[in-house]
Amino acid sequence: MNINRRNFLWSAASGTVGLAAIPAILSASMPTAPKKQKGILSSLNKGDVILFQGDSITDAGREKTKQLANSPGSFGSGYAFLSASSILNEFASKELSIYNRGISGNKVFQLADRWQKDCFDLKPGLLSILIGVNDFWHTLDGKYDGTVVKYENDFRQLLTLTKKMLPEVKLVICEPFAVLGCSAVNENWFPAFDSYRIAAKKMAEEFDAVFIPYQAIFDEAQKHAPGKYWTGDGVHPSMAGNALMAEAWIKALK
Amino acid sequence: MNINRRNFLWSAASGTVGLAAIPAILSASMPTAPKKQKGILSSLNKGDVILFQGDSITDAGREKTKQLANSPGSFGSGYAFLSASSILNEFASKELSIYNRGISGNKVFQLADRWQKDCFDLKPGLLSILIGVNDFWHTLDGKYDGTVVKYENDFRQLLTLTKKMLPEVKLVICEPFAVLGCSAVNENWFPAFDSYRIAAKKMAEEFDAVFIPYQAIFDEAQKHAPGKYWTGDGVHPSMAGNALMAEAWIKALK
Numbered sequence: 386m387n388i389n390r391r392n393f394l395w396s397a398a399s400g401t402v403g404l405a406a407i408p409a410i411l412s413a414s415m416p417t418a419p420k421k422q423k424g425i426l427s428s429l430n431k432g433d434v435i436l437f438q439g440d441s442i443t444d445a446g447r448e449k450t451k452q453l454a455n456s457p458g459s460f461g462s463g464y465a466f467l468s469a470s471s472i473l474n475e476f477a478s479k480e481l482s483i484y485n486r487g488i489s490g491n492k493v494f495q496l497a498d499r500w501q502k503d504c505f506d507l508k509p510g511l512l513s514i515l516i517g518v519n520d521f522w523h524t525l526d527g528k529y530d531g532t533v534v535k536y537e538n539d540f541r542q543l544l545t546l547t548k549k550m551l552p553e554v555k556l557v558i559c560e561p562f563a564v565l566g567c568s569a570v571n572e573n574w575f576p577a578f579d580s581y582r583i584a585a586k587k588m589a590e591e592f593d594a595v596f597i598p599y600q601a602i603f604d605e606a607q608k609h610a611p612g613k614y615w616t617g618d619g620v621h622p623s624m625a626g627n628a629l630m631a632e633a634w635i636k637a638l639k
Numbered sequence: 640m641n642i643n644r645r646n647f648l649w650s651a652a653s654g655t656v657g658l659a660a661i662p663a664i665l666s667a668s669m670p671t672a673p674k675k676q677k678g679i680l681s682s683l684n685k686g687d688v689i690l691f692q693g694d695s696i697t698d699a700g701r702e703k704t705k706q707l708a709n710s711p712g713s714f715g716s717g718y719a720f721l722s723a724s725s726i727l728n729e730f731a732s733k734e735l736s737i738y739n740r741g742i743s744g745n746k747v748f749q750l751a752d753r754w755q756k757d758c759f760d761l762k763p764g765l766l767s768i769l770i771g772v773n774d775f776w777h778t779l780d781g782k783y784d785g786t787v788v789k790y791e792n793d794f795r796q797l798l799t800l801t802k803k804m805l806p807e808v809k810l811v812i813c814e815p816f817a818v819l820g821c822s823a824v825n826e827n828w829f830p831a832f833d834s835y836r837i838a839a840k841k842m843a844e845e846f847d848a849v850f851i852p853y854q855a856i857f858d859e860a861q862k863h864a865p866g867k868y869w870t871g872d873g874v875h876p877s878m879a880g881n882a883l884m885a886e887a888w889i890k891a892l893k
Contacts, residue, residue, distance in 0.1 A: 462711035628728035
């Protein structure tokens with residue numbers, strides 16, 4: 386990833402190339418999902434539970450006392466809220482219960498610590514996980530000494546247990562992503578951070594999960610507007626960035 | 640409107656008729672907009688301002704100190720947030736500024752009281768207004784003595800001034816709606832409330848505004864799930880109801 390390349394792309398998009406010539410972000414960045422992965426939302430049963438899990442990107446300022454299904458305050462204002470709202474509208478007759486249990490700052494081992502209460506007890510039929518940016522980010526200030534090997538091993542252990550406890554659960558693994566040139570993401574992130582993205586993709590393949598390629602999506606988005614438009618700090622998405630994430634999530638599962 | 644008819648529709652939808660046979664809510668309830676009204680979002684200029692105005696349905700718990708553009712906290716969790724997020728994603732290259740200035744409890748004359756600060760000062764290129772349910776609702780407990788004639792006259796005065804101050808502004812008038820059989824809406828609302836809906840549509844015609852027929856949309860939605868699924872009290876939408884409203888809003892302006 387190269388910040389000059391990004392700037393060039395943005396300049397080109399704003400200038401003579403013309404915006405109409407740029408393909409839509411998702412059609413360019415998100416290949417059509419394999420057939421076996423399509424139609425997951427349509428295949429859900431009446432009364433099924435969907436669970437969004439992850440860190441601050443999923444948390445998005447939700448309240449953590451009541452933690453209700455299908456309730457705005459319990460969802461925060463991120464991609465999980467936007468995705469859930471859209472699903473509850475489009476699949477109204479399924480009477481789904483959708484929860485957000487993301488917690489700001491979490492790394493993958495912290496999901497494991499609360500997995501009984503915040504996953505198994507909810508009996509999800511569909512489980513979506515976005516985790517990994519803190520597993521890397523928190524190593525930069527020396528306050529966390531985890532490695533990508535630990536991230537991968539912890540993630541594999543979590544998913545193995547999940548498949549054991551919920552054999553029928555449909556899995557979504559969202560790629561951790563970082564946008565260079567924003568306030569919290571600089572050249573020091575690369576290529577080290579890329580290995581976390583690769584590990585997440587490997588987990589999706591091992592566990593037959595739908596994989597949402599958010600890095601490619603945010604890379605492509607920068608042909609339409611600068612990185613800071615999509616995420617102020619390079620990690621936490623703006624309204625536009627969250628809407629793009631939700632659009633991708635829904636597209637992958639429809 | 641008849642609650643027994645509603646129950647029949649929902650029973651039929653849940654039973655032998657089969658959900659696959661029910662057309663999608665918006666294609667059934669929202670006729671294709673006249674050609675002149677299509678493409679409004681695409682026709683906006685770079686840097687244009689969009690303003691959502693109204694009562695609690697628009698307010699949706701937004702913060703009222705900073706009142707920032709394109710900021711989740713300043714948007715609350717309603718249809719305005721969902722619509723704005725989607726617009727900021729899809730029309731990223733336009734670098735739009737989108738505001739929510741709905742205030743809970745407002746009637747149309749209260750919009751007028753704050754119109755300089757909460758409309759003209761923002762210089763919107765596109766202005767969307769959803770107002771009217773309180774103009775009726777607050778008369779039921781005897782605390783407000785306004786009539787539908789006052790609602791219509793006040794609304795006309797507000798729109799006349801708006802067109803004078805912002806001759807180029809594109810207008811959206813959202814139909815006030817109420818869903819029978821929910822906690823706050825009973826038979827006493829009808830047919831009196833219908834006259835407010837009719838007045839709002841009349842204003843849309845007089846001022847060449849896009850009209851979003853939310854009553855027909857929520858009526859149609861009840862073929863897919865009960866009224867309470869879309870709005871607990873019959874006035875304030877659920878996550879599903881807000882997503883349906885946003886979908887309709889976007890569909891009308893694309």
